[in-house]
Amino acid sequence: MAIHWPTNYLYEAHMTSAFDPIRIAGGTLPNRIAVAPMTRSRAAEGGLPTDLVVEYYTQRASAGLIISEGIQPSVVGQGYPYTPGLHSAEQVAAWRRVTDSVHAAGGRIFAQLMHAGRIGHPSLLPDGLVPVAPSAVTPKGQVFTAEGAQDFVTPRALTGAEVRATIADFAEAARNAVEAGFDGVELHGANGYLIHQFLAPGTNRRDDEWGGTTENRIRCAVELVKAVSAAIGAERTGLRLSPGNPYNDMAGAEPDPQPLYEALVKEIDGLGLAYLHLMEYGPDARETTLALRKHFSGPLVLNPATEGPTDHRALALVEDGTADVLAFGALFLANPDLPERLRTQGPYNTPDPSTFFGGDARGYTDYPAR
Ligand SMILES: Cc1cc2nc3c(=O)[nH]c(=O)nc-3n(C[C@H](O)[C@H](O)[C@H](O)COP(=O)(O)O)c2cc1C
Numbered sequence: 001m002a003i004h005w006p007t008n009y010l011y012e013a014h015m016t017s018a019f020d021p022i023r024i025a026g027g028t029l030p031n032r033i034a035v036a037p038m039t040r041s042r043a044a045e046g047g048l049p050t051d052l053v054v055e056y057y058t059q060r061a062s063a064g065l066i067i068s069e070g071i072q073p074s075v076v077g078q079g080y081p082y083t084p085g086l087h088s089a090e091q092v093a094a095w096r097r098v099t100d101s102v103h104a105a106g107g108r109i110f111a112q113l114m115h116a117g118r119i120g121h122p123s124l125l126p127d128g129l130v131p132v133a134p135s136a137v138t139p140k141g142q143v144f145t146a147e148g149a150q151d152f153v154t155p156r157a158l159t160g161a162e163v164r165a166t167i168a169d170f171a172e173a174a175r176n177a178v179e180a181g182f183d184g185v186e187l188h189g190a191n192g193y194l195i196h197q198f199l200a201p202g203t204n205r206r207d208d209e210w211g212g213t214t215e216n217r218i219r220c221a222v223e224l225v226k227a228v229s230a231a232i233g234a235e236r237t238g239l240r241l242s243p244g245n246p247y248n249d250m251a252g253a254e255p256d257p258q259p260l261y262e263a264l265v266k267e268i269d270g271l272g273l274a275y276l277h278l279m280e281y282g283p284d285a286r287e288t289t290l291a292l293r294k295h296f297s298g299p300l301v302l303n304p305a306t307e308g309p310t311d312h313r314a315l316a317l318v319e320d321g322t323a324d325v326l327a328f329g330a331l332f333l334a335n336p337d338l339p340e341r342l343r344t345q346g347p348y349n350t351p352d353p354s355t356f357f358g359g360d361a362r363g364y365t366d367y368p369a370r
Helices: 007-014 051-059 089-104 160-179 194-199 219-232 258-268 285-295 312-319 330-334 338-343
Strands: 022-024 027-029 033-035 065-071 109-113 142-145 148-151 184-189 237-241 275-279 300-303 325-328
Touching: 033 338, 051 089, 089 109, 089 160, 109 160, 160 184, 160 219, 184 194, 184 219, 194 219, 194 258, 219 237, 219 258, 237 258, 258 285, 275 285, 275 325, 285 300, 312 325, 325 330
Parallel strands: 033 065, 033 325, 065 109, 109 184, 184 237, 237 275, 275 300, 300 325
Antiparallel strands: 022 027, 142 148
8 A cells, every 4th residue: 555645744854954963073963053163251361261161161062062262272372362272281171171061961062273373462472472474464453452452463474384383283282172072173264363364365475385376375274184183083173264254354365265265175175074164254155155065075064144143044054955064153152052942943142242252250151041
């Protein structure tokens, strides 16, 4: 006897939703909803995450994946006050408390390794250090320091040997991340920080093997991905990119970004990375996302360009195959139980920008779950 399945049942049975599991980093995420990386500037002296940081991430353990705030892989990589590091034994021990607590609550967490490059200030750095970058190109604007807003300074251009040493710092920080219990690391190649500064011709004026041609400008990102993959395994290594994002004085620094990003993604595809994470900027970004997805055979994490904070309307992007995992920033900051709220299409607590960076529990761990 023929069985007549209702057609809508068949459709639903084949459509992937953001609430379905996915395998990443040798494990299974129970859903495809990630906490986007968010700097919160609440680390203690020495770049140490505190009890409050433990509580903040643990509250968000119902995410399929938590991607941490940007963490500096070296002293000189720090770009903002009160950001944490992963370059000392004390930092590793302090992060271990975060990862243990997230795991005990049933979650998974990657460390975002962020070297700010020219975005920073000498007053944030010890021993007379100044920010370093591919080239001595001063960012326009001001930086937030412990003494208030100050003009950016001209960064010191790294020597070729120092670029190699910086890559080694990332690999060491990645090993530290795994020792601290992180499930993997994400390299911050977006938003105008060091890796992005190497990619963009406006901030990379070098004429050695690290600058000039497309092949040379992607070299830093490629070598970093390879070095970190060798240190902790490609399956635990992710990369975040934001083609054409003007943030941090990158406006005009990247004319016609798509070919460069295609070259980069082609070069790293086949390494078996945990994921590629794209942060979209602007109305034309989706075209680039779709082009890059064609060149990448692993999971795509997407932080889509939206008007206002990304919300449940983005869930359709998993259903239509645009992305495999979605990253939510501001709404996850304000809603510790975001996956459940996305399922019911809200309502949401409203994020308060005045408590985004620095301060205490207010605007950090006091947003209520339902
Ligand atoms: C308070 C705050 C801090 C952020 N810090 C980082 C960061 O450390 N690293 C990063 O890659 N992106 C950072 N971002 C960008 C977010 O990851 C995300 O791309 C952005 O908020 C847009 O997504 P949304 O609409 O879901 O908020 C930050 C965003 C916010 C709101």
